[in-house]
Amino acid sequence: MKLDIRRRMLLLALSGSILSFLALGLIIFFGVMSARDTVAERGRLLGASASNFVESFAEDQARRRLSAHVGEKARHIERELEHTRRDAEEIAQTMKLILAEKEKYLPRALPDPHTETVASGEPYLNMSRAVAAGGVDEEMRRTMGISGNIVDSLSPRSRFYTGVFVGSKDGWLIAADVTPDGGPAKFSEKFLDSYDPREMNWYKLAAAAGKTVFTELYTDTNGNRCITCATPFYDEGGFAGVVGVDCNAEEIYQQTADLEAFGKTSVKFVLSKNGEILFSTQKEGPLAVTDVPRDLRTSEEQSLALEASAMAAGKNDVSLVTIGGQQVYLAYAPMESLGWSFGSVISQEEVTYPARYARDNIQGQMKEFSEDFRSLLQQLTGVGVALLLLALVAIVSLSVKASSHFVRPILSLTEGVNDIAQGNLDRKLDLRTGDEIERLAECVNAMTGNLKTHIENLARVTADKERIKAELSVAQRIQAGMLPSVSPDFSGQTAFDLDAGMNPAKEVGGDFYDFYMLDENRLAVTVADVSGKGVPAALFMVVAKTMLQNSALAAKEGENLADVVARANDAISKNNDQMMFVTVFFGVLDLRTGVFDYVNAGHNPPLATSGGGPFAYLAVAGKPDKPLGVMEGLSFRQQSLTLAAGDALFFYTDGVTEAADEKAELYGEERLKAVLNREAAAMPSMKELIAAVRQDISAYVGEAEQSDDITMMGLRYLSAETK
Amino acid sequence: MDIKKEQNGTTLTMALSGRLDTVAAVDFEKELNASLDGVESLIFDCAELTYVASSGLRSFLMVQKRMNKQGKMVMRHVQDAVMEVLTMTGFDDLLQIEK
Numbered sequence: 001m002k003l004d005i006r007r008r009m010l011l012l013a014l015s016g017s018i019l020s021f022l023a024l025g026l027i028i029f030f031g032v033m034s035a036r037d038t039v040a041e042r043g044r045l046l047g048a049s050a051s052n053f054v055e056s057f058a059e060d061q062a063r064r065r066l067s068a069h070v071g072e073k074a075r076h077i078e079r080e081l082e083h084t085r086r087d088a089e090e091i092a093q094t095m096k097l098i099l100a101e102k103e104k105y106l107p108r109a110l111p112d113p114h115t116e117t118v119a120s121g122e123p124y125l126n127m128s129r130a131v132a133a134g135g136v137d138e139e140m141r142r143t144m145g146i147s148g149n150i151v152d153s154l155s156p157r158s159r160f161y162t163g164v165f166v167g168s169k170d171g172w173l174i175a176a177d178v179t180p181d182g183g184p185a186k187f188s189e190k191f192l193d194s195y196d197p198r199e200m201n202w203y204k205l206a207a208a209a210g211k212t213v214f215t216e217l218y219t220d221t222n223g224n225r226c227i228t229c230a231t232p233f234y235d236e237g238g239f240a241g242v243v244g245v246d247c248n249a250e251e252i253y254q255q256t257a258d259l260e261a262f263g264k265t266s267v268k269f270v271l272s273k274n275g276e277i278l279f280s281t282q283k284e285g286p287l288a289v290t291d292v293p294r295d296l297r298t299s300e301e302q303s304l305a306l307e308a309s310a311m312a313a314g315k316n317d318v319s320l321v322t323i324g325g326q327q328v329y330l331a332y333a334p335m336e337s338l339g340w341s342f343g344s345v346i347s348q349e350e351v352t353y354p355a356r357y358a359r360d361n362i363q364g365q366m367k368e369f370s371e372d373f374r375s376l377l378q379q380l381t382g383v384g385v386a387l388l389l390l391a392l393v394a395i396v397s398l399s400v401k402a403s404s405h406f407v408r409p410i411l412s413l414t415e416g417v418n419d420i421a422q423g424n425l426d427r428k429l430d431l432r433t434g435d436e437i438e439r440l441a442e443c444v445n446a447m448t449g450n451l452k453t454h455i456e457n458l459a460r461v462t463a464d465k466e467r468i469k470a471e472l473s474v475a476q477r478i479q480a481g482m483l484p485s486v487s488p489d490f491s492g493q494t495a496f497d498l499d500a501g502m503n504p505a506k507e508v509g510g511d512f513y514d515f516y517m518l519d520e521n522r523l524a525v526t527v528a529d530v531s532g533k534g535v536p537a538a539l540f541m542v543v544a545k546t547m548l549q550n551s552a553l554a555a556k557e558g559e560n561l562a563d564v565v566a567r568a569n570d571a572i573s574k575n576n577d578q579m580m581f582v583t584v585f586f587g588v589l590d591l592r593t594g595v596f597d598y599v600n601a602g603h604n605p606p607l608a609t610s611g612g613g614p615f616a617y618l619a620v621a622g623k624p625d626k627p628l629g630v631m632e633g634l635s636f637r638q639q640s641l642t643l644a645a646g647d648a649l650f651f652y653t654d655g656v657t658e659a660a661d662e663k664a665e666l667y668g669e670e671r672l673k674a675v676l677n678r679e680a681a682a683m684p685s686m687k688e689l690i691a692a693v694r695q696d697i698s699a700y701v702g703e704a705e706q707s708d709d710i711t712m713m714g715l716r717y718l719s720a721e722t723k
Numbered sequence: 724m725d726i727k728k729e730q731n732g733t734t735l736t737m738a739l740s741g742r743l744d745t746v747a748a749v750d751f752e753k754e755l756n757a758s759l760d761g762v763e764s765l766i767f768d769c770a771e772l773t774y775v776a777s778s779g780l781r782s783f784l785m786v787q788k789r790m791n792k793q794g795k796m797v798m799r800h801v802q803d804a805v806m807e808v809l810t811m812t813g814f815d816d817l818l819q820i821e822k
Contacts, residue, residue, distance in 0.1 A: 510777075531777035533745050579785040583777070583812060602812035626813035630784060654777075707744070708776070 006407035013399040018392065025388055029381070036377050040370050047366030051359030058355030063318040066331035066346060071316070073268070074333040074342040080160065080252050081337050084229045084245050085212050087157050087164075092233035092243040094153045095166060098146060099235035107145020110174060113187050120179040123151035129193045131171035140170050150174060160255075162224055163246040167197025169239060180222055191221070197242070206230035206242040214338050217249055217278050225250045225279075227338070253279040266346040271296060271311045271332075273339035286323055287345065307332070311341035320348065409437045417444060425452040472507035472535075479508050479538055482545065484515055486687075495591040495720070496523060497648075499686035500713035501694070503655075509709035510537025510582075511653045512545050516553075521592050524552050527651040527713050528584040529603065531627075536580065544582040544628060547571045552586070561588060562636040565599045565628070573632040581629035585651055594643040594717050599636045602627035604657075607650040607676060610643075615650060615676040617669075643717040650676060650689070651715070655708035659697050662704045667697055686714035724772075726754055733763040733794070740771030743779035751782050759786070763794030770800035775808055787818055797821055 098105060110125040111118050118124045125144065127136075136144075147166065154164045154176040165175030173195065177185050197203050205213045212231035220226045230244045253270060269280035269287050275297035282288045286299060296308035303321040307330050310317060314334040321330045329351050332343040409431050416429040425448055429441040486499055500513040510530030518524050528544060530537040551568035555561075565586055572582070585606060587598030602624060607615040618641070625636045643649075652672070659667040675696040679689050690712050697710065724741040735758060743751060759765065765786070775783075783798070790796035798820045801809070809815045 529777060531781040532748075533778075579781050579788065581777075581781060581784070602814075604811060620811075623816075624811050624813050626816065630814075630817060 004407075005410060006403045009403040009406055010399050013402060014396065017395045017399065021388060021391065021395075025384070028384065032377055032381065036374065039373055043366045043370045043373075047363045050366075051362045054358035054362060055352065055355035058358055059352055062351040062354065063329065063331070066329055066344060066351070067316070067318045067333070070331040070342050070344045071333040073344070074335045077252055077270075077340075077342065078335050078337055080158075080255075081214065081229070081247070081335070083158065084161075084247050085231070085337070087161075088229045088231045088243050088245045089212055091150065091153050091164065091166065091245075092231045095147070095150055095233040095240070095243060096235065098149055099143070099233075099240060102142070102146045105146045105149050107142065108148030108151070109145070110148045110151065113185070113192055114189075118177075118185045118187075120182050120185060121156055121176055122185075123154050123174060123176040124185075125172060125174050126192055126195060127172045128196045131196060134171075143170070144168070144172055147174060151176070158247075160247045160249075160251045161245055162220065162222070162226060162248050163244075165197075165244050165246075166233075166241060167200065167203050167244065168241040169198065170241075171196050171198055173197045180224070197244075200244075202228040202230040202244050203242045206232050206244075207239065210239075217272070220246065224248050250279065266344055266350075268342070268344045270335075271308060271341045271343055273312050273314070273341075275308055275312045278340065304330070311343055314339070314341065321345075409433045409441075413437060413441055413444070416441070420444070420448050425455070469507075475535070475538065476504070476507045479504070479541075482542065483512060494718060496589065496718055497686045497716040498523075498525070498714070499690050500527075500711070501690055502709065502711040503694075503706070504533075504538075504709045505655070505706045506534045508535060508538035509533060509711075510541050511655065511709035511711035512541045513651070513711055513713045514545055514549060515713075516549065518552060518555075518588060519557065521590060522557075523589045523591060524586070525589070525651070525713060525715060526584060526586050527603065527606075527653060527711060528582050529653040529655075529709070529711070530582040531580055533709065536578070540580040540582065540629075544568075544572055544584070548584065548586065548628075552588075561586065561597050561599045561638040565601055565625075565636045566634060569601070569628040569630075569634050569636075570632045572629045573634075576629050579629075581627040583627045587649075589643070589715065589717065591717075592720055594645070594647075594720065595640060596643055596649070596717075597638055597640045599625065599638055601625045601636060604652070604654055606652070607673065608641075608647070609676075609680055610647045612646065615648075615673050615680065645717060645719045646683075648680075648686070648714060648716040651713040653709060653711040655706075655710035656693070656697060656712060658708060659701050659710065660704055660707060661700055662702055664704075667700050671696070671700065686716060689714050724751065726751070728758060730762075733761060734766065735759070735762045735764070736766045736768060738768040738771065742774040742776075743772060743782070744774065744776040745778040748776065748778035748782045751779070752785065755782070755786050759789065759793075762790075765790050765794070765796040767796070767798045768800055769798055769802065769805060772805055773802060775805050780808070780812060780814055783814070783818055795819065 110123055113124045113126055116124075125148065147168070150166055151174065154166075154174070156162075156164055156176065156178050161178060163175055163177045165173055165177075167173050179185050201218075202213075202215045205215060210232060212229065215228040215230065217225055217227050225248070226246050227249045228244050228246050230242050232239055232242050234240050267280065267282045267285075267287050269282065270278040272278050274293075275295035276293045277287060277289050277296060280287050280289050286296075286301060286304065297305050297312060299305040299308060301321065301323055303319075304323055307317070307319050307321055310319075311332045311334075314336065316333050318329060318331040320327055322328075323345070327348040328345050329348055330343060330345050332341050334341050412431060413429060416427060419427045427448070429444055431438050431441040480502075483500070483502060490496075490498060498515060500515065502509060502511050502513060504511070510533050512526070512528050512530075514524075514526040514528075516524055526545070526548060528541070528548075530541045530544060532540075548565070548568040551564045551571070554567075555564045565584070581602075583603035584601040585598065585603040586601070587596055589596045600620070605618045605620055608618050609615045621639060622637070626634055628634075657667055657669050657672055661667075672693070675693055676689070679692045684692070693712060694710075724739060724743050724747040727738040727740075729736045729738075737754075737758075739751075741747070767783075787796050796819060798818055801820055806815070806820075809818065809820065
């Protein structure tokens, strides 16, 4: 069995909804998947780009800091040396003032280290034996004494200073030395005897330069790595000597190096303009200070050598170099006053650590974000699937309800139509669905209404038919009653034997026969056939019969029958718009003589038997007369024959010879004559004869429908009769 | 009964075939009533007409009466059996028949 409408609608709604949901779900699923992938990809790219940015930013910052760091160190040392320069120049200026105004000063005696103990920092005056041997004149002595006033300026102003001194062009030296232990200065005899400042490097440099200079780094007698700031001073006679300040460069360097530790892996060093490493925090390795000076510019580490050249050239930079196979950052800044360069090396690892940290952090966060997002998506998917399932349940129940809702009117309609089919035509379907079903219900209502009307009409028509049938039945009886019957009129009649019968094809017919006595001796007979059948023919038959009888009864004895018929024709033809007509065989038998006068108005001739011979048609003499009713003023002919006792006449209408069997074959005149002759031998009564003919016709016709009225009349003349 | 009509101006030719009985006569009269307006010459070709009942005779009589007013009516090629009826009833005088 096929699915009913409710299930089909349910199936349709469900499949549509589920398909829609599936499509939507797929779209959302792929959208989410795509979003997830996009977010993951974007997150990866963002993380990569952010970490790259942060890395390079951090690296840049580190380089800046590194650069700033070394710059600060270099400047710090420069500042310290600048103080030293100012100190030296101030002393030189003081010397100049003292020497320019010798008269303002008293000579001042200073301890002689040869003979006296000199405390740390205490100024003393020394002269080598060679100078002393060269002779010390008054002027020189005086100058030395006056110069002794400089000692107030010689106190070491910085803890870096290991000695402050004035060397005269005359070879003497006024100095204040700071001992490492703070105890009395210990001079070797040889030193004191041989020391001539003019032979010293610092003296020569300043004298030659004529301005403040710094010496190269050197190791003093106490083992300190020192530099000396030397500046010339002048008297009225010009160049008068050199002021020198010894600085413990190591101390300065150490101080700066301690100022701010930068990185755990850092190495700080100072490079001279000759590429020699002067100081270094590295004790062993390519950047360590070596006993034998070496030029870093020629180092085997090529990138280091390259940067060393830049350092020696007084440049300022931060570069990535390779030392011992390790990438390190080298930052350097120049100290212009010394021609040195301060360098700091820090491992790349340490520099980029913040950058990597930042990158790893970002990547970690991105990964976390990605995982969060993924788990969020999973949750969302779960919720989505749950919602989808809920929606499906809702759809199923809604669809079930909806399909029931849709089908309800159809079921109602079906029930109503069934009711109507059971015959309840008063049932009205009342469906207010507003759709095709409501229209269908309206159509059913309209159909039911029409059906009811139709049935009522049918009933009425049937009733009408019944009524007409009943009326026709009455009419048939009336018509039958209009046709005369032999008894009782002619009972006991001996002069003739007469019988007649009419069988209409329909209830009433257009044929008729008639017989009546015109007077005691004359018998009038009529056989007639009205054109057409049924009620019109029957009505016309009444008219024709009445007119003909009237005309015949009105005739005087001896009047020609032709005139009687013509008179009847004129009456019938009047107002005969329908052109009805009737063929008439009208005859009058004189019982006294056996003379039979007749008029044949368009009727088929009768059969006659005479003297026991066979039946034969009455010959038609001349032209036949026309039927009655065709037109007024027609004339007719009277004919005549004489019957002997026993002679008979058989009148009929064409319904007899034209009775058709089932094959539409006509009964015919020959069959009629045959049956008549067969029966005639036994001299039957007319009643028997007619019954026999009717029987024969009936046998011939069989089941075929009677198509025309059948009328027969038989007349036998028995004997002359006189009253 | 079959009726074949052929109109040529005011001349109408009707070829009749089969049996002109009571039932056919009703249709025949209807057909005639619908066709005869303006016809001045009506010709019945009766070559195929095998039988005429009294109703048919009446129909011919009616149409003859009408055509007497507006022109003429002729029956042609009438078969012997039909002619016999016409003769017996004397209608051969009332209708114009051409052999």
